[in-house]
Amino acid sequence: MWCTSCALAVEGSIKRHDGVRDVSVHYPSATLCISGTPAATQLSFLAPQIKRLGYRLTPLEPIAGAHARLEEESRYLTLRLLVGSLFGMWTMLASLLIYAGALPSEPPNEQVELVVAWVSGAFSLPVVLFAGVPFYRAGWRTLLAKRPGMDVLVSLGVLSAVLVSIWLLWRGSAEVYFDTAVMLIVLLLVGRLVETLCRHRGLKALDALALPKVTINAWQNEAWLALPDDKVVAGMRVELAPGELVALDGTLEAPGWIDTASLTGESLPRYFSAGQRVYAGCRYLGATPLVMQVSAGVGKRRLDRLCDEMRRYQAKKGELQKLADRFAAWLSPLALLLALLILPAALLLGLGWEEAIVRALSVLVVACPCAVGLAVPLASLAGRGQAMQQGIALRDPAALETLARIRSVAFDKTGTLTTGTHSVLHWQAREGVEKNTLQRKLSAAVAGSEHPLAQALGRWSTNQHGQRTEQCLEVSESPGEGRRVQLSNGERVMVGSAHWLTRQHIVLPSQAEDPTLAFASQVMVADDEGWLATLYLTDQPVGDAAKSVKWLLAAGYVVAMISGDRQGAVSGLGERVGLAREACYAQRSPEAKARLLQALPSPTLYVGDGLNDTLSLAAADVGIAPLSASEAAQEGASAQLMTPGIGGVVKLLRIAKRTRRIMVQNLCFSALYNTVALGLVVLMAIPPLVAVLAMVASSLSVTLNAARLAWAEPESEPEPESEPEEKD
Template sequence: MWCTSCALAVEGTVARHAGVESVSVHYPSATLWIAGEPRAIALETLAPRIKRLGYRLTALEPTSDTHARLEQESRYLSLRLAVGALFGMWTMLASIVIYAGALPDPTLERVLAWISGAFSLPVITFAGWPFYLAGWRTLRARRPGMDVLVSLGVLAAVGVSLGLLLRGSAEVYFDTAVMLIVLLLGGRLVETLCRHRGLKALDVLPSAAEEASVWRGEAWQTCALADIRPGERIRLTAGEPIPLDGVLETSAWVDTASLTGESLPRYVAASEEVYAGCRLSRAESTLVVTQAVGSRRLDQLREQMRHYQAQKGELQKLADRFAAWLSPAALAVGLATFPVALLLGLGVEEALVRALSVLVVACPCAVGLAVPLASLAGSGRLLQQGIALRDPAALERLAQVRTIAFDKTGTLTQGKPRLVRWQAREGGDKIAVKALARIAPCSTHPLAQALARWAEREAPTQAFEPEQIDDVPGQGVKVRLDGETLWLGSRAFLAHANIEVPAEAEQEDHAEASEVLLADAQGFLAGFYLFDTPYADTAQSLGALATAGYWVAMISGDRPGAVFAVADAVGLARSACYAERTPEAKARLLEGLPAPTLFVGDGVNDALSLAAADVGMAPANASPAAREGAAAHLLVPGIARLPQALRDARAARRVMVQNLVLSALYNTLALGLVIVMAIPPLVAVLAMVASSLSVTLNAARLAWREPPEEAVGEHSLSEDGTRVAQR
């Protein structure tokens, strides 16, 4: 596609196809997002329709192909710009000599005018060809855009000049046609470089190797990643990127910097999941694959970013609506200017020049570029901060957020609770540990998973198959196995099952710990008390958000003692903390907070709140359900990157609004001005190009601005596994 008008033409053509519900063509990333009936939106159905317009529709290209395509476009533009600048220079020089009256004889002026026209031919034909082609395509699609106006402006300038030459006049406008083409080509080249820079945000996500060593036939074999399936074992080498998502068979230190930006390696225990793109810091290990190529977290993040870039937010839709009526309106005004000027008593030559100026100055280049380039640059900035967007409107909504609510466990805290105390009914110690080892793995809650790891160390169990699992998100789990029923969850969960908990199970000295209760058919069996440590940077991040004017809250399903303990540790007022909230209560509470709201949560019990909030955000260790329901993903554990990301979102929206307002004002005022007074076509060209470059460079400020400096150093591990930072 050549410009935003091409995108609107393709969009309009596809939208008219029966069975299409919604379609969005995003010019900066050259992608199309479509929803509708399966047969209507199939590639083989749409590709022929697009081909008739002169475009090619294919499956989504890899990121590497996107870079290659943009580099090819840059070379294509550079060649045409070089030809235009070389020959256009002589056209301009001849025009300047004529305008200055430097020649003594009018005959020499006419000869020089013909020479000026001759030098303009390569510019008008070769350099300007893409404008004519795109203009014809948009006309065929019944969506005439800026390329139609540019083409008419160039052809009108040439036509008026030839008419004047044939009448014996040397006052030609070949320089107007040349300047229009050359300056627009220059603007397109700058715009392409900005698009390339914006799409390079996807390079922040690492790339894994193409092959891996897999255990097959009692031996290690090197196979292509695409041939490796879930359940197979692959060998990992220290320092090399992990190629596939999976579960480690042995504990290891894992460097997650390439995926999450963490500067320090993280200890990952055996049976814990790691993701493609991370690296082993020390010894070799083996991994049981859980996700094949295409389903890895890395692939999903890339897909989500491309999905986001293909759609449009409210400001982009507003800009498209403005550009959609501006081009036909400008075309109608330009064509009407000539007869109206004649009726007002102007001469034919002056009427033609006035109409030419209207066509040139009305090109909506700036309107088309106002929002998409800023949106692309803004989403790239957020990805550099460790936040991936999967909703097109999330960037704009993040910039308007007033309230930020956090879940506790796994969001503000590390999600790795440690058991500080436990007690069982009389004589039930061993029974409790064995029962816990069997029921805890059936829940995905962080507290249950921590208890499962502890119980496995205390009482290893054989693999078993539960007969029935009833998991109540945020409350607990009921499991039936081998004819026995077990309950694990909160005090309220057991009370709902009519299980009485003895008073001595509630200890004041552990009121700050999270409580998990276990019961069997005989009633209460054991109580477990765990404490989860907040991330080291949580207090600083929450302070920064409060200073920035956000209303910050914590909403948790845990007991008040545990919630308030974390609140005190991170400097959050207890009045802004809400404990013992069910998933439904969390969502209702969010709806009552000052909107727009941002909710950050990681568990299955947070899925409803993520949907209820204006923007839902899933942290790095979130459950699949939370990731699916979130509009944005934190790639880095903790919330340290959130304050800067919100500042970047506000900056991106400011640039969008600035560009949209400036471009709209320019086109409206310039069009009105050129109608009521005579403006030379060359001045109209310069004004139009200046407006396009202004919005492009304004958006480029976001893409080229350096990220804030962070304390980054080299890190290593001591012999005992202690993390050591070296400056």
């Protein structure tokens, strides 16, 4: 496609077919999004319809293909711009000599000015017949689609300027307008080239989701073979070499250190256990080869799905874009009608054929709605590029407009505001029991348990001083309640809830419980002498939770936490991140969470990671999935954070506000320009060359204003809070 008029022409042509419910063509990414009956949305049905207009419809191209297409467009434009500039320079020079009166006009050299005018016309021919061809082709296609747009006006303006100039030369007048035709083509080519470069830059934001083709060492036919990554399928075992980039999604068969910086932005590598899932884009940092079982091959990886979804959603349009399209759709026919009316009106006023034609020509030139067509898409593309650079994958670009108007922000608790990993907040023991003694017994008691709290206690009680840990000889476990173990030194240790210990005939003294820590998860430990200690564990808030919540509250948003967890845990976390108790809603079912969300001031934003959050993500005006979100949550969200924490929510809201501000600026300026320019050109005589310069200036201003957003430096994110120290 050549411009936004092409996109509207394709859109209008498809809309007329039966079975099509909705269609949207996104010009910057050359993407078509259509919904309707199966028969009306088949590529085999749509492609011939589009081909009649002179366009080609293909399946969604890969990112590399999009880059190649834009590079080809850039070369195509550059060649025509070079031709237009080279020959147009001589046309403009000849016209300047005539306008400046620098040529002799008295006998016997009175014909010199006319000769120079003919020379001006000769040099304009390569510009008009070669450099301007794309405008004529696109204009003809939009006429075929019965959606005449900017290219029709440009083509009529160029051809009218040339024909009027030839007619004047035939009459012996040197006051020609070849320079107008040349300037119109050259300056519009400059604008198109700048616009294409901006589109190229916006598309490069997706490069973060594209991985290079690599050869992988895979286990096949009872041997390790080097295979291209696209030949490796799910279920196969592959070997990761030290320092190698993980090219496929899979689960580790042994533990190892993984650098997730390229995917998540984490500055420190993470230690992954055996059986843990690793996504393509990470890097293995171990010292020895590591085997991984592939869960998703090329085309089905998390990055592939995310990239495809983002590009499919790009074709969706927000309200501002729809408004701009409607404005551009009636502006071109209005300009044509005004040009046709100006000609007889000027003749009736006695202005003469030459001035009447010049005024009609100026109307055609000044009314080109390219600025209106570019106002919103380029700003939206730049905003999405900024979001991707800051670690936010925007699956639904139309959400940018809604995000700028958000009034309420609601968070899920576990896995969203918290890390999902418990740690010991406070412990208390009977008199005379030291921490090392408690850790020694506890480490043996919880060894091998799969309960999350037991694993957290195991991490806390791991011996850091080389002290020998007791071995566990016998284990008796009541799932979800507690476990009893027999240690190698003959001691018995019990770990579990207060209710379970009571049933084991353990007397709990008054100091065994601290009512001020009711919000935390409580685990009690007993030995042969009775109650030994009580430990309180909490799910730790993500590092930037407090800073992010503070920023949202200061910015005037209504902030809430909605969770299915118990009230104590929810209120305790809310206090730690800076939320008032009345803003923390606990023990809510998925249906109740969605109803509560709809009761908040709208538009609403919901951030959630689990299967139970999918209903809330759909009920909110905009849904965001954090890095660790489940696949169901990712599918239901409009955006996904690619970095740990919730700081991306703050960054996305900032980006959305800046993007909408630039959208409104562009739309208001372009609409004001076209309205005022048309009024002026109807009321007074404006030279066609001045009309060309004004039209191109409006388009370039819109493009550069959008580029200002694309090239802006990323804003700093909220600094993470330091984790609270453990209380003894």
